Amino acid sequence: MNKIILKNKMRLVTGLILFGFFFPKTQAQNIKLIPQPQELISSEAEFSLKNSQDLWVNSSKHNDFALKQLKDELSEQMGISSELVKSPKKASIILYALDDNPDSKIKKYLPNSEKLQEIGEQGYWLKIEKDQIKLIANTEKGLFYGVQTLRQLIQTAKNKSLPALEITDWPALEYRGWMDDISRGPIPTLEFTKDAIRKLSEYKLNFLNLYTEHTLRNEKFADIAPLDSFTPEEINELEEFAAKYHVVLIGNQQAFGHMEEILNNPFYDEIADNKWNLNPGSPATYEFLDEYLGDAAQAYDHPFFNIGADETDGLGSGKAKALVDSLGMEAVYAMHINKLDEILKKHGKRTMMWGDIAVNHQEIIDRLPKDLIILSWGYDPRDSFDKAILPFKESGFDFMVAPGVRSWSEIYPNLDVAVKNIANYVRDGKEYGSMGMINTAWDDDGETLFNANWHGIVWGAEMAWNPIESQEEARAKEERASRLSAFNKGFDKLFFEMPDDQSIMQSLNKFRELRQIPVFGSMTNASVWGSIFDFYPKEEVEKVATTNKNMLKQATALAQELKEKAKLAGAEKIAIEVARNAAERAAFAAKKNLFILDLQKAHANPEAVSKERIKETRNKLFKELHHLKMDYINIWKAENREYWLAENLNKYDETARELLDLETHVFIDAGQALRPGEMEIRLSTLYPDTEIRYTTNGGEPTKESELYDGSLSITKNAEVKAKAFKDGQEGQISAKYFNVHKALGAKPQIKGRVSTANPAYAAGGPGGLTDGLKGSEDFGDGRWQGYAGQDIEVVLDLKTKTEINEISADFFQRLISWILLPESVEFYVSNNGKNFKKVAVAQNPIDPQDQGLIIENFSSGELKEKARYIKVLVKSMGPLPEWHTGAGKSSFIFLDEIIVK
Template structure:
């Protein structure tokens, strides 16, 4: 078999009928075409449309490097030039100086505006190039010269971004290969939205750093999710003084974005998600509920129009995003100012139309989320067709037809909106994000989407954007050139193009950590695991489940090792945020082990205090040391959180972000004091208090208990014994009830109840007394679903205080009616499951004192997404 790369010249001499001069002319193109088959991964994000790699490397000629700029005018090109010079200096330790004539090291420009450059590009057979459009470019790297040509200054800017990544992605000196790239975007709009209204509000300096990094990924549109964090003159009262972005800052950011070829799209929430503003006394009367404005009310719409009018001049985009998503409260009664005959769709549209008209008058085009129009199609019929619809979903689905087809059929231009979900997680689930982005974007392109609106949500308010870049970069890659290439290929490009790391350490670390999403104890990386109860109150007892925590430690150690081996040359400021994530998981695992060991040592010390006081005291000191070690780890996390928070964000919300951490530190501090006091009393000859009095009544259990449920209650009962009434008749009764979060229903006496989500801070039980205000002589429901791969009977263990009844798929399968305390796993029975989804409803009654239950499947591996459980075997 002929080695085409090494023997191409011999083949051409022997087989090609062309004269030698023509062979020399064709050789570069043939080299590009053939060597592209080697599968070399170029360190460029987004993936170029056409990339042909030649033989040999670029090496600047001896002496100073030079740069020739070919353009009719250079206004708007100096940033592009500056970035190229900086990248060149980092790579080759020489800064290309600008020259006006001659053969430079780098020649870039607009061939249609410079005759010499056009002639040069034609001679190289790279011009004319009809595929580029306004954002495309041609990049040719030869042995001694780099040529960059485009039809616009934006194209030149993007070409320089590609060159910067190539120089970074080949960290060894003089190793950039000869190549030719012809590149252009497949989609017009390539946006990133950052949520800055759920806690962290970035500093202006960090916002500008996002602009720089977005532009390097050829993102051309930015948006921020704004509820209350904009400071205006007309309605300044709702904006937090230390946590809002002023109109002046937005204008400065927009100007900065313009220089980087990015549109900054203004936004302001327009209907739902209004709880923060409505909590302000001045605006409370505008609310139909605590979270939604009165739809269509002139005062509500005038308020929105006032804020938007003041914001509009600050932004450089022709769009303005009013969101309008998740306006669920439209179905929760009327404002009293509108007739009940108005449909939900008309009510929503009537609210949005005045805002649309106000934007239109200012020359702006409305962006509107499509979830409400999809749910109420009448909205599509009423809203003007020049509204840009944002259709969103964040699941790892194979098809997004339900989110795309209705918008397309209604005749609206639309953007698909995948997401990098931080929501209530310790880190984004990148496995879910990759599948979501890839499938949504590719289907959207096939069905005519105008672009991509990649969203980064911060529900939970304790997140760092510096951990989001993998998902942001993947979204940028798919937005420019939608593809279904293997993730491993993207990983190689990501590590090298973004961080200059050839080891694969960054992406490898991310994937190791992402395995936490599939482990039972880490609960899909949900941040609620941080707030689980580890230390019981005085007089109380708890059980800690240690199953799979060793695997958590293994993953953190592998992740740390990969992070340490990464040889990053750029954006090293991201790395401390990943160290923090690893430290969080290490703390979660180690703290349980430290506390269980301390509890065991204290119990043994109590038993031996008379027979072996010397050893008993050693055990006490060892227990104290375990407590101090766990506390020290947690204090370190709090300190790191504060430092990292202030690197990205304003001080606003930091105290809240730290509050749950510091609450846990306080528990450790009291535990430490109690153990120390026990040692001091022991040295005085006093007996040791029992473990319950020093907050060390902690025992180890194995297996996964169901911690996440939908709860409803509490319902008054007249007697503790026997079967209790059916309180769910309004929603089909216990046999047919299929609850969903937030769904309300009426009880027998007209009271309104709602199904609430509840994730227990205790790993083995649900303490209902802490959930419901009325908690004597009552009953509550708990609901979950269990997905089974087949029809089968599974063993279930439960405990309850007091009585319990289990109803599965409408059938009562277990009852225990008694006054008793809660002992996990006290009862066992067989639960009949059908293949697919099974509906499990518990009734737990309460007479007085404690109230709660435990539930698990001891013989099966189970994973869950909130209250939806799935058997893995």
Template structure:
């Protein structure tokens, strides 16, 4: 009996060991982002343990191996050894293969050995990052993980990027982010096989890099008066001498640390030193480099137009910029030096005696050619240092510098034009690559800089435009996401805006176009969310958020409501009115038709339970629905809403004032009359409005309701007044006028506008619906 028991135990141990090596992985188990160019799954697996070795030949291979070794140290407390001679099995070997292109790699995994082939450090690094994503998501934990097998499938991957430039721009000027966040961002870029970090170090609102020859650039230019409690475009111009407490900058030692850290992650850091505009922070420190030479303060928020720019007529301006760029180039080994070049309002150049003299001397016809002269002169200096000037597509205006590269942000036109002229381009159109835009319904998202760029739209981006010739396409270096930070005050919110959209962009810029599809990408994206959870990234879950598309039949007033989110396989369910979403939910199959006041509650379901944000919206069939509206003051042609039926069509506007449901008046009051057709008992009128002070949209200061039975003689029924208040948020509000119940056929509603913004511009008044009850 004893012998039989031992025999059974031995058989079980052998069986378990054999099963481990025969574990069957499927393609569904492989959730790599970006998707490799070629991948073949084979039978079996490789299991890591405390005796696994790294077989390396040089310091770069050691650096690459440390990414994985440090992960195992954290989750398993293993000190995996690096050796020069390969043991018999259980090792990862780094093999130099000079036949592979830069950044390309080959990965071969079998039961006993993992081999990574590459021709340079980046290739080895990307091979390691692929192994990291093949491991269980728990490898990203920052604490020890028990009871898990660290196993990856036997697989062969041959991989290389589609584009050379795979970038992210961080705007650290509008809001300053500490060095530690920049280092974290570098890690996350490498994880997704991105290779470029563009640091926007200079703008009107802050100078963020120490320049030893010009200390006032950081002593003065790095600090502004703290008005963070006000809307970006609603902040006053600080007085000279007013105490400036918000800001910060990177010392040259900080920059050296960032650059060195980035190099160990295969990331090139591209500095941007703006010129000739977006430099009020520099002019505040050294006004002698402007045309007017008048003292100015660092703006606390939005600034438009940008007229305090560098003087293009003074040689001292160019000496200053050459000194600055010399120190910058000593710190950044990047081949590319970004000089901005965008949004320069050249008002002062037109009257400046130095600029006019320069134009005459150089035979320049207008200030656009003067900007071209400015950029060409800086390009010659940068080229003399063995570097390449890159700038926003405005540097095309007036003629492009011979060796310049263009970053196309105003759509793709600049990239098309530059590539046609034989210049390299980086595509970064605002339509697909501006991550300061909203990524979900505005009503559910933190404040952002207009626009709507959900992750599915990012995934549709292609740096090569269909109309490009084959020769033009060769000049497309790649693409880049830009995270402008006017409305991003914290690193947590910065993460929210970057992730998961950067995940989509990484695949667009790395993987072959023919092998990609949104529906195939989304399961891998959902798996990536688990890894982001372990990494502690505050990524947006906006792709799950349910939104509605609403249509109204103007004849029957029947509303058709469609429900959707970005995942086509989502299990969306809903209930009407007071039904319970937990146990009475109806699977959504087709648009919901409404004929009376109804509340829709809906959510994404998983395992028959609602998950995430619950969407709720009421469609109010009030007494004025479908009734004729006469406009005594006409709305702006820029915001017509749904036209004549807008005020009584039930459909409400959202925080996105471009959604087509708003009518607006600029510098003028709203005054309308609604014809109820027959005497109707009413006691309440509500006016829906929005407050979005950044672009100059303000709530009404007064709402007045007047009633009539003949349409000629009106009597006031009620009025509410509201004082103007500074508000940094975007809000929706119904202004409700209650009064004694009475019969009326005609309802006149007057909403008083602010008329002028605090800065003197015309103020907008937006209204989406007038509800009569």
């Protein structure tokens, strides 16, 4: 007999032990369990499933559902009928929950009292012997989880036999759940949500949190939620359905930041601080919340309720400025949380909130209600999450840990990041006494499908029930790898029902290889939707061609591989179809990038690329894009309501319009500086004999507007709009707003490599720093240049000795996106381009820990210099500091136009 204790000192090699080292080899190949049990003892014997099995269960109706699940599993999986008998002596399978009054006739079948105490409320004891199966739990809930384990053993049984074994099992964390974002894109249908509850309960998760900003219907505020949002009645229906599966719904309603969908409505302007945050300085805010938040609380039965309160970007930048200036951000934040807590207490709720603001401003912590449940969150693959947890642990708060499946804004989830993030966060949470885990699935750009998230969500179930234990990262890495290998084999068999010689996970792991190809944007959705008319920096063209050819080849092969494997899966084919669609989108993005290179060549030299070849490629891309759109509609509708689908389809349509506009698209480019303060503007199309009409006063160009004859320059700020006319066809309007200054059009020499995380971060290449185009509040708008983990040196040649009164540039900060303002900016001048004189230094005036979206101008101040050359030296803050959730990783610098006055 072999004993496997999957806990404490033996935990380091759990996966290796469970899946082959202590088991007889033939049995080990058949044992696939998710999550892994805490203790397991095996032997060489087997229990043979006969064509009919006699079951005995204590008579409580509470156990009827678990019994039905087991009977259905025997019938559907094995073709075995089962009958209830009156005596355990006559039963081949015994199910018993002790909380239904222990029966004297079952006592001899029970484990010892020590085991019963060890398994607790949610655990179970399962013993499979040669002639009998005994499943014992203290509660109905524990019995349910034991049945899930027994069902998995039946699902993977060979020749109608189960391995003889003894499992003593219980969860490491009391609360084990997942959070689905239903506010920034897809809203799942009621039926899909029920199906998700059913599936995830099989892996012993026990709560669901629906992240809500504006998507719970409230007839008192009927102008807030979309018409196909969740209703309180649907929440109640879900609660009733989920109860059978021992899953609860925990309420969720953002009540501080992330309120833009509500505050965009002019009728709620009075309660807005800025476009994201509620105004804590207005009594109207609390009148609104008393009803709106109160009604949301009443829609849920469970006593816990999540108020969000994360990422309160720019608190006090609007109507609450006077209050924040007077009391301080920390005091105002804490005051608001206390008021929200008072509202929820009136409805018998215990407040949960995200912990990011408090952990970064720890003076808030002592001002919060002591019965709060803090959700400590972070989604990066850190070696340790101690610093994200300890401030709350040491202050005496109950807390849960909140890792994530890393699917948001991605073509397909980053499985590697999610695996480490979830495993290490849950491990550290357990170490410090976490109540539970809430595994998050966000929808930041609205495109993510839940059917892409199953691996991360079920891996979260694995870790929350039985976490890894190694603290030292080298050993933790080995333990994760061992557990993951066993998990993936089980996931193939239990989730996808794949044949023994086939693996979906081997294919899904190939997304890792795609992600490692260094294309701009890598595997982000942004790489699919970038404009075909945004060209690459010249110095990157060769690399872009090589990497995208590689991406096209590998992504196309993976899509075909997944298409074939979907035919072999016995279940969850839709999840494979979602992955196949992701691979096809990655291939399309690569084809589009190669097409952009052709356009770029043709734009630079009309004879470089055949115009017919360009049209032929365009037509193929257009057809493929339409296929992708139709495919996306089908996989969307398999899980979601109509809301937000049109927003996503607009991305396909906008790209299609660009492809159709190929002959008549007008390129508006900053040309050469004719002299300081005057810049040439170039208008062009790819095809000859195309008429271009333009305006510089913001008006829309028509057939009667100024005809471009090859000569156009500006000497003051202007919005240039242009439209092309060819063979009776009118093109789309192109527009750019130029800021005029003395360095306009100067060609920068830059020491520093622009980030390849997103094509937009190149901002058109070096010239993007002096093209007169300023960035917006969206750092991915193609106007900001992004650099990771480095200082930046920019030298400008003004061509002639020029009077210089000021040099400045804008910089961006957003902590959640790892973007920090520079430590300092140094300004130099020179007349020969070799010997530079430092004329000013601008230090960073902003606290690096300030939350929100910050755009700060770094200026030399007033100067009285005459020089031909200017040098700007930007000093990075270096790696993200210890207090940041991404500590040790490279921070980003984002800078905008360098302006010389």
